[in-house]
Amino acid sequence: MKDGDRIFLDWNRQGVTDLYPFTFTEEEIAYIKTFDVACTSRGARVGADKIRKLAGAGIPVCYDFYDTFTQEDIANISPYIKYAFLSCSHVDETETRDILKECVRLGARIAVGTRGSEPAVAYDGARYYTQDICKVKAIDTMGAGDSYISAFLSNYLSVGADEPISAEDKITASLRKAAEFAAEVVVKDGSLGVGYDVAPENLSEIINI
Template sequence: MPSAGRAAVPAARAGTSADRAGRPAGRRVVGFGDNVVDRFVDRGVLYPGGNCVNFAVFARRMGVESAYLGVFGTDDAAAHIRAALADLGVATDRCAVREGETGWCDVRVVDGDRIFGDWAGGVVLDRPFEPDPADLDYLAEFDLVHLGPYAALEGSLPALRERCPLVSFDLSDEPEQRDPAYLDAVAPHVDLAIVSAAELAWDEAERLARDVHARGAALCLVTRGVEGSGLFDGETLHRADAVRVEALDTMGAGDAFITAFALTLLDQGWARGLIPEAETINRALAAAAAFAAEQCSAEGAFGYAKEIVQ
């Protein structure tokens, strides 16, 4: 498959244990895309969430400067998300505000796992963010820009790839995000693609990761819940076990995994055109599994419950 969006320089290995002794000063990451509220109908409360919001929050909790960029609605749910992000120290100063409803998803928790019901994309999908040159300049200041499939931003990926040091994209687990045409629109423009493949056997998951890589993604991270995770680096699928816990709530655990994995790679010198060493990949997978397991003890993606008012 063509891979026009990939680095033209030969890939090198980076990230040995001697590279860095601690978290480098000045790391900055941004979640660019969706914000929603997860409505736990069995509890009568909602929580702030969304893949890109969660990424920014988890990065901040890991000690990294972070921001969220996207579209906020004008309802109480949007005000609640913005207040939570302000309290957590996540920058939102370049976000757009547009008349409309915040996206939502109805959720029930059964034996610690999430059961999803009805949902609506809200203003994020109804009136998507359209980055102008100043927005692209802003995003280019971050070490990593993370996106997901629920904000209609796929068309911005070529510009982000051209301007930003690193781009990651969560392909989620929906069939439409595995359609060849969709993958061809996304994979050539991202340094790290993430697929959630809990329903696949390992051989099927590896075939999917190899396909995403062949279509242009430099690295492909596969998450399979309690079955563990793997990173395909173009040659090998490096696998790691999950950390087993008695989960209170798995909401946000996948986003926590992605965040910890990406930040660990950054700490070890990950950059475009550099393939992480196996030791670095294994360290990142283990750190991500531990951080995701810790997340399973929290309610909602990152707390901040608010009563659902009918």
């Protein structure tokens, strides 16, 4: 941990999706289609070919590019997703806006760039939106991105169900809910309120690096 930000040192490259990659059988696709959106990410080891398969089946896809995205990633994935999320704290706001615009130009309906302690930016092809963070003293940023995405999508897909609301208002409200929920998560150890200290030199004993 460094100033409340979780820093990943290394891993054993033996995660579940490394050992048993997703294939998306017809049965699995039929099950996924019972939901409003399928969320996946760079960390899930779901490549562009698998995303094309989901999109080809008519499944709305949300993809988390993380902060290690490349222009090639954006070009290969954006045409097949509806919601793009990118961690953009390593670039300035102007570049963030350009990246989001490119995602939407290529096919995404909405692209959102979170920027650490700076306001998040979203783009829907018509205009840009900004959302300030909810200022809290972060204890552990583990889960901040996932909570942000889940809160945005759950709000965006449900708001307006009972009464009409403009597309712009939906995005604005969803960005606010996302910021609020992420702020709740980063004040908890391990994103769940359960955590323990581990000395880096002892990592190999725990995760077989």
